[in-house]
Amino acid sequence: MRYFSSRTDSPLLHIMWGNAFLLSLIxxxxxxxxxxxxxxxxxxxxxxxxxxxxxxxxxxxxxxxAMEPLRAAYFSGRISEMGVRVVFGVTTxxxxxxxxxxxxxxxxxxxTLLARRALREGGRRHP
Numbered sequence: 027m028r029y030f031s032s033r034t035d036s037p038l039l040h041i042m043w044g045n046a047f048l049l050s051l052i053x054x055x056x057x058x059x060x061x062x063x064x065x066x067x068x069x070x071x072x073x074x075x076x077x078x079x080x081x082x083x084x085x086x087x088x089x090x091x092a093m094e095p096l097r098a099a100y101f102s103g104r105i106s107e108m109g110v111r112v113v114f115g116v117t118t119x120x121x122x123x124x125x126x127x128x129x130x131x132x133x134x135x136x137x138t139l140l141a142r143r144a145l146r147e148g149g150r151r152h153p
Contacts (some may be wrong), residue, residue: 036134038130038134038137039130041130042126042130043126043128045125046122046123047123048132049126050118050119050122051121052121053119053122054115054118054119056079057115057118059078059109060072060075060076060079064076074093080099080114080119081120083114083118084114086117086120086121087113087114087117096110096113
């Protein structure tokens with residue numbers, strides 16, 4: 027039994043979800059690779075790269091007001107470094123998914139407007 031009609035099955039939505047998943051996977055794998063390399067080959071470059079990768083989730087948590095409680099939990103020992111990494115990873119995935127959905131929705135809207143305009147102009151030229 028289908029709950030959704032074929033009208034709600036948008037190829038654009040599938041593309042947006044796929045792109046968001048792929049981007050978040052790449053970001054997380056890059057972060058994991060940098061953290062592993064930093065453990066075995068500590069260098070200033072890898073430290074800076076790690077900080078730049080952490081800036082996206084840190085800013086998002088700061089904007090939502092969740093960074094200060096996370097910081098307090100970390101410094102009081104209620105959450106481990108691995109726990110902070112998991113929170114940062116999940117936050118990064120959420121941010122990437124939201125960005126992909128917003129950009130995809132905006133582009134889908136522009137595409138729809140352009141298609142409607144083309145249909146209207148096409149109807150005027152050929153009576």
